[in-house]
Amino acid sequence: MDRAEIVHQNFLERVRTGSLPPGAAPEGALTPSEAVAIYRAQVLSRALDRTSRAMQKAGQGFYTIGSSGHEGMAAVARALRPDDMAFLHYRDAAFQIARAGQVPGQSIAWDMLLSFACSAEDPTSGGRHKVLGSKALMIPPQTSTIASHLPKAVGAAYSIGAARRHDPEHRVLAEDGLVMCSFGDASANHSTAQGAINTACWTSVQSTPLPLLFVCEDNGIGISVKTPKGWIEASMSHRPGMRYFQADGLNMHDAYATAQAAADYVRLRRKPAFLHLRTVRLYGHAGADVPTTYLSKAEVEADEANDPLLHSVRLLSETGALSCEAALEIYTETCERVERIRTEAVTRPHLKTADEVTASLVPPARMCQPTNGPSAEARAEALGGDLRAQADPQPMSRLINWALTDLMLAHGELVVMGEDVGRKGGVYGVTQKLQQRFGQDRVIDTLLDEQSILGLAIGMGHNGFVPIPEIQFLAYLHNAEDQIRGEAATLPFFSNGQFSNPMVLRIAGLGYQKGFGGHFHNDNSLAVLRDIPGIVIACPSDGAEAAMMLREAVRLAREEQRVVVFVEPIALYPMRDLHAPKDGGWMRHYPKPDQRIALGEVGVHGDGTDLAIVTYGNGRYLATQAQADLAAKGIAARVVDLRWLAPLPKEALLAAAADCDKILIVDECRTTGSQSEALMALFYEAEGSPMARVVAEDCFIPTGPAYAATLPSKESIVAAALRLTGAAT
Structure with missing residues (x-):
């Protein structure tokens, strides 16, 4: 017999004979009816675990990580309100079942x-x-196994207080609610968990409201690696700004009473708490895992002897809530009922086509209150002297700043956040004066942790806000990319479009910085973003485009609930001149607040048909310089600016280059993994036109005079164009 069957038979025999494990007497406020309800949830969770293994063996089920040993979480669920958002550990079926019992x-x-x-x-x-997961039960679905949901739980908890001060149109969480997130003792060691807990404490000591309950389910092992005894208590019990509670997850009375005390503390004090819940793990990690390959048989049997269901039967019997015979009858009937339901569930239809699978990558649009943009009076008050400066052309950084100002005036749910975005106004001054204009609640200086910045954004998106987080440099995104890949982008997919976390993630990126750089501040690879399904990637090339594309990005997030990554070329922030010093050729006038560039709309500059130079970002700046040199050599070129890197605007690109003889791709990203690969394939498959590409070397960017040595240049573009058109001498 496998361990699941051994545990099952042990339960039947020991309850039948009354051979129950010893333990603390039942104490606390748990009524007999509540105790029975918790037990029923625990039993259903156990029955589902057994059935999932049977389904896998029969080829009818596909996932067997279960909750056996963690049934104490049913008591935690009963201690919370069903409108308290819960981000669950994957062993928390008992929690979801118990919560379902609280919702008709x-x-x-x-x-x-x-x-x-x-x-x-x-x-x-x-x-x-x-x-x-369940929309009705306020449980966003989770697929993470290493506590990557903790940063967004911090953000969701923060949003409750933020919503009191600036109520968003699509608010979800109650004003007096709290957020709960649960995870295992092994996951507590992951940098994501440590960062989230640190952020919660950092926020709490500044007296910022953060009603968050961390629940660590400590079964003493992570797959096969044991957690040192006392480690969780030693590392978590004295964190500043966070109250520590400890409970026995094998004792439903203790778990309920302690969870209720922790929840009351969080709800009343609006501060985070850490509930350390002792559990056991039964069966092994998953269906294929055999615990006796890395634990002694005695250790495995000791955990099985401490089966939480056996403890629950004892406690129910001692309080007179339920006899052993009645508890056994509930167990047997539940197992039989689950088997009956299973026979019907396995006959229900499955997804069959790619269209069916991908249908939930993009969340559904939502109704939003119409806005007419900021009033003239509001703009005058917010912008002051900057309003007069709008009569003159300006560099990109300033136009982005004004666009953010107008957008925040128009939409009260927009919140900017990131390192140094407030008082300093950003590393490059793009967010200057925003905090003075809108206050610290809407322009948030965060701690130095990219995971926490993106988690804050995701969590606030859960509660109706439209966050605009900033990552200072593209290279810093790698510290936190899973918050986009594994959390933000997957939420609508795994919830069938029921949950979303819209945002506009601004990233200062790409290369060509002269005086300040190196590979940490010049990163010319977007590959980590390009293969994330469902997100939008935008990259403007001049200030007017940046303003109009940013407005579309906010519309996409606000109305269509999209995750938009807005990559701003650092080198173009201050760019003023194009062909000669002081010609002002790259400055632009600020477009009217109602003007925007729609998703998928490409830019076409020039009408030459000899050559289409397809590019984006810094590439458009360089291609525009090259365009003039080529014209002097008798080659009529047009520059086609992608603007939107994902989803790739295929039809618009093909139309923009359709009447051109040849196509030159200019991509400032690296040869391997760059946009150029997809562009070459697109044009080849559709047109078969003669093509070439100018791309960066597969190399990091150095500091100093060689900052651009590995990157495309005006000269390399001209040379490639001459070769491609046959005009090279």
């Missing part, structure tokens, strides 16, 4: 078995994954 109209066993079977009728993911 739920069919939780049917719903979870549809998820096990990956049925298209699964109400959470629509058949895309076996996930815990």
Whole structure:
């Protein structure tokens, strides 16, 4: 027999004979009816675990990481309100089942078995994954296994206080609510978890409201690696700004009472708390995992002897809430009921086509209150002397600043956040004066942690805000890219479009900085973003475009709930001249607040048909310089600016270059993994026109005079164009 069957048989025998494990007496405020409800949730969780393994063996189920041993989380659920948002550990089926018992109209066993079977009728993911989650139960689905959901839980908790001060149109969380996030003792060691807990404490000591309950389910092991005894308590019990609670997850009375005390503390004090819940892990990590390959048989059997369900039967019997016979009858009936439901659930339809699978990558649009833009009076008050400066052409950085100002005036749910964005106004001055204009609540100076910045944005997006986080440099995104890849982008996909976390992520990036650089501040690779399904990537090349594209980016986030990455070329922030010193050829007038460039709309500059130079960002600046040199040599070229790097505006690009004889791709990113690869394939497959590309070397960018040595230049573009057109001498 496998361990699941051994645990099952042990339960039947020990309850039948009354051979129950010893433990503390039941104490606390748990009523008999509540205790029975918790036990029923625990039993259903156990029955579903057993059935998931049977389904996998029969080829009817596809995921067997279960919750056996962690059934104490049912008591935690009963201690919270069903409108408290919960970001769950993957072993928390008992929590979701217990919460379903608090909300009328739920069919939780049917719903979870549809998820096990990956049925298209699964109400959470629509058949895309076996996930815990429910819109009705305020549980956003999670697929993370290393606590990557903790930073967004911090953000969601922060948003509750922020919504009191600036109520967003699409607010979800109650004013007196809290946020709960749970995770394992092994996951607590991950940098993501440590960063989130540190951020919560950092926020709390500054007396900023943060009603957040961390729940660490400590079963003493992470797959096969043991957690040192006492480690969680020693490392978490004395964190500044965070109250520590400890409970026995094998004792439903203790777990309920302690969780209730922790929740009351968080709700009343609006400060974070850490609930350390002792659990055991039964069966091993997942269906294929055999615990006796890395634990002694005695250790495995000791955990099995401490089965939480056996403790629950003892406690129910001692309080008179339920006899052993009645508890055994509930267990047996539940197992039989789950098997009956399973036979029907496995017959329900599955996703079949790529279109069905990808249908939830992009969340549905939502109704938003119409806005007419900021009033003249509001603009005058906010912009002051800058309003007069708008009569003259300006560099990109200033036009982005004004666009942010107008957008924040028009939409009260917009919040800017990041390192140094407030008092300093950003490393490059792009967010100057925004904090004076809108206050510290809407222009937030964060701590130095990119994971926490993006987690704050994701969490605030859960509560109706439209965050505009800033990452100072593209190279710094790599510290936190999973917050976009594994969290923000996957949420609509794994919730079948029911949940979203819209945002406009501004990143200062790309190369060509002269006096300040090196590879940490000049990063010419967008590959980490380009392969994330569902996100939008924008890259403007001049100030007017930046303002109009930023407005479209905010519209996409606000109305269509999209995750938009807005890459701003650092070298073009201050750019004034184009062909000669002081010619002012790259400065632009600020476009009227109602003007925007739609998603997928490319820029076409010039009408030459000899050559189409397809590019973006700094490439457009260099290509425009090259365009003039080529004209002097008798080559009529046009410059086609992508603007939108993902989704790639294929039809618009093909149309823009359709009447050109040849195509030259200019891509400032590296040869390998750059946009040029997809562009070459696009034009070859559609047109078959003669093509070439000018790209950067597969190399990091150095500091000093050689800052541009590995990058495309005006000269290399001209030379490539001459070769391609046959005009080279």
